[in-house]
Amino acid sequence: MAMGSEQIFYEVLKTLNLEFIVLIAIGTFIGLIVGALPGLTTTMGIALLTGITFKFSGHSAIALLMGLYVGGVSGGSLSGVLIGIPGTPANAAATLDGFPLAMAGKGAQAITISRTASIIGTLFGIGCLAFFTPLLSNLALKFTSAEFCLLGLFGVLISGTLTGADLPMKGWIAGIFGLSIGMIGMDELTAWHRLTFGIPELIGGVPFIPIMIGFFGIPQVIEALMSEQDVLVAALDKTKVKLKEILVHWWTALRAGLIGVGIGIIPGVGEDVAAWVSYGVAKKGSKHPEEYGKGSYEGLVAAETADNACIGGAIIPLLSLGIPGSPPAAVLLGAFLIHGVRPGPMMSFEFPAFTYQAVSWLLVATLFMRFMALWLARPMQKILQIKNAILMPIVAVLCAIGAFSLDIRFLDIVLVFFAGLIGLIFRKGKYPPAPLVLGIILGPLVDTNFRRALKASGGDFSIFFTRPIALALALAIVVLILGQLGVFGMLREKWRNRKERTAV
């Protein structure tokens, strides 16, 4: 159903009433706390809260979770500045300069600067979300099964390539392992039961949220309890930062915003990569690279703007293609589905106002984040001193009840435990979690569309490279694989050798 701009405006206003505003405020507040507490990540917070809020009416739960997303990404820098331990991986780059500033007696300045950078980044991301989502949705309407299958496969592979810290192959393995988990259950096209091990509860597929709660929550609990660290909390000064001091870094902020949105759009990569890339680029182009890591305002702006801009970027492919751009967005997708919102190209027909509603919720969350973060800075000094031995058992209880409350069945608790074990093994072996999450989500999409495309073409594989968009995606996949196998490096080497021989 097509909707006029007036109707869309009316729909947006409908979801900006007091109930929604209060829920967004609560979500942002929880996000700031979750993000700030080392050991609790935004992804885990969204997964836990999805379990808790599943009884809320659809849109209100999503608004709350979006508030948590904004608060979580931004909250991590609070602990980064105050105790030198980033609250979430996304804030690790900001900690490099935030903590030295706090130790030099400029803690309040560091928090104000990182908060302002967060706001600039989030607003930049939201702007891009509002502008690009409808464009990408229109393009996605031209996609057939072949394109969706290749896009899903490309998403898993590129996520694996970019997040594999040790070997890119580990990212691919994580992604394909995720695809295998995503295929568990009854096949949509033939009703055949796959990989169910004879367990009737698995016929409906593996529930995504318990897996996410276990995969992100349990390893965090275990790892936090493995080491007992004393926390050194920096004192906060009362000095204020002039707006001019921040605006002088406008170019760094703009570049970081572009990097953040760009990386956010790439499936399954996420905020931490955006922050590091932006920090690296800013340092390379800086007039004072020697100040980086010792308390550079510019470095803080670069990292914090990028990770927050990534939020909007990650939601663009989520809403337009149904493919999440970051791990928190992946869990958000699970929450969307639970609450009856199916993102993808058809969303512009089924929920025409949703993109703009999401934009308005994110804007409100940004506003709350601005005030709450400054207001929370001093109490946070106390909160950050809570021992892991107190906090982590509570997190374990929340993991269990969050997963159980979705379907009221014991199997979900079992899944939390085993997903937690897998998560621990993955961390030990340095396997990135993002491709696995993406694989589980995209498993059914890749599988069903692969076979639908083959059925449509009468079993002819040429459908995957005879249509222009499919060809571009297939080429991208081939280039990605060949690049990681070192084929291009070898060719470059050969070409250089030949050039040298010719010169001689």
Added chain:
Amino acid sequence: MIMEESTKRLRSLDFFMGTGFALIGLYVMFDGYIAYVSPALVTVEKSVNPGVTTLFVGGSLALLGLVLAVIGLRGSGNPFLKAAEVIPETLRKKSFLRGVLAMACIGVYFFIFWGRIPYVIATFIFLAGMMFLFKGGAWWKISLISGITVAVIWYLFGVLAMIPLP
């Protein structure tokens, strides 16, 4: 030198995990093969057979797992020897034992307490026990925090969200 040693240890783990992934991949392929040749799906077009994707995904996982195992084998020298070195060393580490203890506590809460003891009591015992084991503070502080947490969870989930707590 230390870096080289840690890389060798990681490669040794890669060998075992790569082998594990290859075996999982083979199982997935086997499941796909069963679907592909199943008489129950004889009326379904071969291209739509659910075994097609399962075979493809399982095959990819098996292949990548095998490649990783080879990388692990080459990078670690002898993965079995490295494992024989690392395992006793890890077992002696205090942090590892703390991790095992934490996992065991969670296992007891999930698999023994859950559904057998009323939720409020089970959660209180779990929280207080775990906080006590990991030295969370004085006993009265632990009891107070555990009690408040249980009360809040019971009210939020059991009363407000009307979830039938086990």
